[in-house]
Amino acid sequence: MPEVVFTSVAPVIPVRDLDAALDRYRRLGFEARAYAGPDRYGFVERGGVSLHLSEWPEHDPLRTGAVVYLYVSDADAVCAEWRASGVEGRFVEPRDTPYGLREFGYVDADGTAHRVGSPAAD
Numbered sequence: 001m002p003e004v005v006f007t008s009v010a011p012v013i014p015v016r017d018l019d020a021a022l023d024r025y026r027r028l029g030f031e032a033r034a035y036a037g038p039d040r041y042g043f044v045e046r047g048g049v050s051l052h053l054s055e056w057p058e059h060d061p062l063r064t065g066a067v068v069y070l071y072v073s074d075a076d077a078v079c080a081e082w083r084a085s086g087v088e089g090r091f092v093e094p095r096d097t098p099y100g101l102r103e104f105g106y107v108d109a110d111g112t113a114h115r116v117g118s119p120a121a122d
Helices: 018-027 075-084
Strands: 012-015 031-034 041-046 049-055 067-071 090-096 101-107 113-119
Touching (some): 018 049, 075 113
Antiparallel strands (some): 101 113
16 A cells, blocks of 8 residues: 655634734735635645634633744744734744754734744854
8 A cells, every 4th residue: 555645734723803813914924815615714825834714703812722833944034024014912032942943932812822943053
């Protein structure tokens, strides 16, 4: 039997307001679009990264927030870009980690924690 190959992944992130979330991701440099069907669902993409957004009325950012880790080529540059976008949320300053990455954090209004890392400088 041939080996099955996994080719990509798209985490599904709960949001309270799909339109606001799509706008936020656009401001963060993602291409964003709503699902054309009746469900309140969206898609955001940047480079090889895809995330799905699902509007969920029961979503409570303190209890049902998600965490995604994004690997990028330059975490400092992405942090500066995202801060300049004026998006609502909380940033954690970039730092070098003991596991060889330079990373920062961003928690958005829906409670999604975005950890963003790149290879640390030698």
